Amino acid sequence: MPDHSDGAVRTRRRDLLLGATSLLGGTALFAGGVRAEDAKIKMRIGWWGSDDRHQRTLKLIKLWESRKPGAVMTAEYGGLIGYSDKISTEFAGRNAPDVLQISDNRESLIAAGRLLRLDDYIASGQLNLSDANRSVLETLKVDGKLYSIPWGLACGCFFLDATVFGDLGVALPGPNWTWDEYAEIARKISKAAPKGLYGSADIWAPAGTRAFYPFEFFLRQRGKTAFTPLGKLNFGASELTEWFTFWDDLRRAGAVPPAEVTALENGFETSPIITGRAAMYPINSSIASSLQGLTKHKLIVMPLPHGLGSKALPGPQYGPFVNTNMQIYVNADTKYKTQAVQFLDDITNDPEFGKIQLMSRGVPLSSKIAAMEMPDIAPIEQSMVDMVQFVQTHATSQYVAWPKSGSQIQDLMQRAHQEIAFGQAKIPNTVSKFFDEAGLIID
Amino acid sequence: MGDNTAGYLFLLPWFTGLSLFMAGPTLVSLYLSFTDYNLLDTPNWIATQNYIKLITQDRRYHTALRVTLTYVMVAAPVNLAFALGLAMLLNAKIAGLSFYRAVYYIPSLLGGSVAVSILWRQIFGLGGIVSQILALFGIEGASWVSTPSHALWTLIILHVWQFGSPMVIFLAGLKQVPAELYEASSIDGAGPWRQFWVITLPMLTPVIFFNLVLQIINSFQAFTPAFIVSGGTGGPLDSTLFYTLYVYMQGFGNFRMGYASAMGWILLVIIGVVTGLAFLSSRYWVHYDDAK
Numbered sequence: 102m103p104d105h106s107d108g109a110v111r112t113r114r115r116d117l118l119l120g121a122t123s124l125l126g127g128t129a130l131f132a133g134g135v136r137a138e139d140a141k142i143k144m145r146i147g148w149w150g151s152d153d154r155h156q157r158t159l160k161l162i163k164l165w166e167s168r169k170p171g172a173v174m175t176a177e178y179g180g181l182i183g184y185s186d187k188i189s190t191e192f193a194g195r196n197a198p199d200v201l202q203i204s205d206n207r208e209s210l211i212a213a214g215r216l217l218r219l220d221d222y223i224a225s226g227q228l229n230l231s232d233a234n235r236s237v238l239e240t241l242k243v244d245g246k247l248y249s250i251p252w253g254l255a256c257g258c259f260f261l262d263a264t265v266f267g268d269l270g271v272a273l274p275g276p277n278w279t280w281d282e283y284a285e286i287a288r289k290i291s292k293a294a295p296k297g298l299y300g301s302a303d304i305w306a307p308a309g310t311r312a313f314y315p316f317e318f319f320l321r322q323r324g325k326t327a328f329t330p331l332g333k334l335n336f337g338a339s340e341l342t343e344w345f346t347f348w349d350d351l352r353r354a355g356a357v358p359p360a361e362v363t364a365l366e367n368g369f370e371t372s373p374i375i376t377g378r379a380a381m382y383p384i385n386s387s388i389a390s391s392l393q394g395l396t397k398h399k400l401i402v403m404p405l406p407h408g409l410g411s412k413a414l415p416g417p418q419y420g421p422f423v424n425t426n427m428q429i430y431v432n433a434d435t436k437y438k439t440q441a442v443q444f445l446d447d448i449t450n451d452p453e454f455g456k457i458q459l460m461s462r463g464v465p466l467s468s469k470i471a472a473m474e475m476p477d478i479a480p481i482e483q484s485m486v487d488m489v490q491f492v493q494t495h496a497t498s499q500y501v502a503w504p505k506s507g508s509q510i511q512d513l514m515q516r517a518h519q520e521i522a523f524g525q526a527k528i529p530n531t532v533s534k535f536f537d538e539a540g541l542i543i544d
Numbered sequence: 545m546g547d548n549t550a551g552y553l554f555l556l557p558w559f560t561g562l563s564l565f566m567a568g569p570t571l572v573s574l575y576l577s578f579t580d581y582n583l584l585d586t587p588n589w590i591a592t593q594n595y596i597k598l599i600t601q602d603r604r605y606h607t608a609l610r611v612t613l614t615y616v617m618v619a620a621p622v623n624l625a626f627a628l629g630l631a632m633l634l635n636a637k638i639a640g641l642s643f644y645r646a647v648y649y650i651p652s653l654l655g656g657s658v659a660v661s662i663l664w665r666q667i668f669g670l671g672g673i674v675s676q677i678l679a680l681f682g683i684e685g686a687s688w689v690s691t692p693s694h695a696l697w698t699l700i701i702l703h704v705w706q707f708g709s710p711m712v713i714f715l716a717g718l719k720q721v722p723a724e725l726y727e728a729s730s731i732d733g734a735g736p737w738r739q740f741w742v743i744t745l746p747m748l749t750p751v752i753f754f755n756l757v758l759q760i761i762n763s764f765q766a767f768t769p770a771f772i773v774s775g776g777t778g779g780p781l782d783s784t785l786f787y788t789l790y791v792y793m794q795g796f797g798n799f800r801m802g803y804a805s806a807m808g809w810i811l812l813v814i815i816g817v818v819t820g821l822a823f824l825s826s827r828y829w830v831h832y833d834d835a836k
Contacts, residue, residue, distance in 0.1 A: 367665070523781050
């Protein structure tokens with residue numbers, strides 16, 4: 102997949118170069134031209150996503166190259182499945198892209214010193230984060246150091262199919278909804294809808310990262326976190342049982358689909374909200390534009406429900422927080438540290454970059470750029486901005502970064518959910534097995 | 545040596561490839577299997593810990609073993625039976641034979657590909673063709689690829705469907721069976737069924753044996769179908785967690801390359817033992833002409 106695109110990018114770059122040089126020939130007095138150090142820059146950038154994001158990112162790269170005539174940035178992109186494996190292999194071979202997004206295992210890469218620490222560049226002003234939300238940056242820190250910045254703010258959320266809500270005469274909730282309200286709406290829709298359409302998609306999915314963050318949101322309601330600072334689990338059997346039971350009840354009531362329907366999802370492109378099997382769908386909000394592009398129904402974004410004053414999954418604190426999954430990193434091995442950091446600064450603060458990428462990766466990190474983009478964005482993006490703002494104003498600050506084994510615990514969570522959903526084990530057995538296996542992973 | 549120099553020279557490219565890209569990495573992986581290599585840091589020697597953990601603690605590993613053994617034991621023989629049946633049909637003297645042979649070989653060309661695996665999701669998914677056909681007979685279909693009890697079987701069908709290469713080998717074998725054996729036996733009053741059991745099958749045993757060994761090794765190493773059909777997870781619920789898929793997940797997903805190497809070596813031993821057993825058993829059921 103990425104190979105073809107590479108070719109395409111290169112050709113376009115050549116056209117552009119030709120254009121640029123001929124232009125320069127005409128205006129001989131134009132200062133600079135192809136600067137020697139720029140002409141030597143050959144950088145690579147990696148990301149995953151869907152076509153909408155690919156197209157806008159390719160345009161960003163073109164803009165970046167046009168500002169540094171002679172410089173080349175090669176794009177390596179594709180879908181989420183397989184992305185992490187490819188990047189890991191490249192890191193092992195010490196040929197990972199200079200600038201990249203990382204979907205899994207960032208903790209291992211940081212521990213091995215393979216990602217560039219950004220703190221010095223921020224201190225020196227090369228990376229300007231003065232318009233960024235500080236509390237979000239705090240949650241990204243590992244041992245007090247920053248290795249990435251969000252390429253768009255996002256968090257776990259529910260997408261709601263407003264068209265289905267309207268057709269069935271079910272009132273849309275507000276952003277301040279509780280787990281009780283969520284469960285009731287899911288039940289109501291399943292009841293009113295034709296066979297095969299469920300109130301909500303389940304909280305687990307066969308691929309992707311869905312199950313663990315919502316659970317962490319739930320833990321935060323009780324002032325807990327998923328992991329301790331030493332990388333041990335920071336929750337017990339009672340919380341896990343409560344969580345599994347909540348979802349199992351919804352499944353038994355038919356409010357979320359049976360396991361074999363959920364297991365069919367193969368990325369958000371085939372998610373139940375797109376295939377017309379669910380009216381609510383939990384996932385990270387960064388895909389808002391892409392998801393809306395796949396359906397004619399009107400979608401809106403809601404934060405994950407909370408437990409304040411709720412009977413189900415209660416908790417005295419607001420759980421959701423901005424756990425942005427669209428982060429960008431610099432490979433510590435890059436020959437072009439300055440340029441890479443400058444690229445991070447461009448996509449964060451430069452209005453021209455902002456105009457191109459809009460909200461294809463979530464709400465811009467810089468509040469100035471976000472405000473500038475507001476007139477240009479689609480309704481779904483507006484809805485996403487509102488949601489992120491709501492969460493930012495309500496979120497509590499506690500967060501502990503995941504240890505190296507975080508990704509494996511997340512996988513374990515997926516499998517535990519499946520085991521219950523497919524009726525292969527009773528909840529208490531699954532819970533005790535979860536802690537057994539987590540013990541093996543963590544030590 | 546003198547006379548052979550040219551021969552060795554011609555062998556050189558192949559030999560270089562073998563030692564650089566096969567033997568070298570294989571030996572390195574043997575060393576890595578005794579370390580905690582994580583792709584990023586220098587490996588540390590941890591003796592047999594990986595092996596001990598695999599054998600005594602890792603339940604997913606045991607699942608992967610079970611899934612793979614089921615797959616091998618079912619898919620390989622059924623595939624061969626299917627290939628033999630078709631080879632016999634295509635060995636008949638009917639018009640347009642070479643056309644049919646080409647057509648039946650096509651699945652094997654597409655077989656392990658990503659496109660076919662995606663097609664499989666569609667065919668055996670919710671509301672897929674299989675469900676629609678069953679619906680015609682009043683049977684309610686299911687989503688076969690996403691049910692733990694059925695998912696592996698859709699992959700077995702996918703494997704059986706790729707009967708092309710064993711079929712071609714069987715065809716060649718059938719051509720070797722002397723026609724006079726059939727003539728003589730039909731004079732003695734043997735029908736086609738009896739002829740199959742006493743002539744065709746015994747005469748074919750060397751070819752069957754060859755195909756069987758290839759199939760066993762091949763299906764132990766199956767990867768692409770499970771990776772694509774399950775979206776890289778071995779799901780639903782680890783029901784299609786092939787051995788090689790688990791190796792890949794541990795090595796490249798979880799950065800546990802030492803652990804994955806240990807798995808690779810255990811697989812090598814398993815394949816070696818199973819193939820060895822096949823060879824040992826062959827004394828009792830494979831008939832070579834020259835042995836008589």
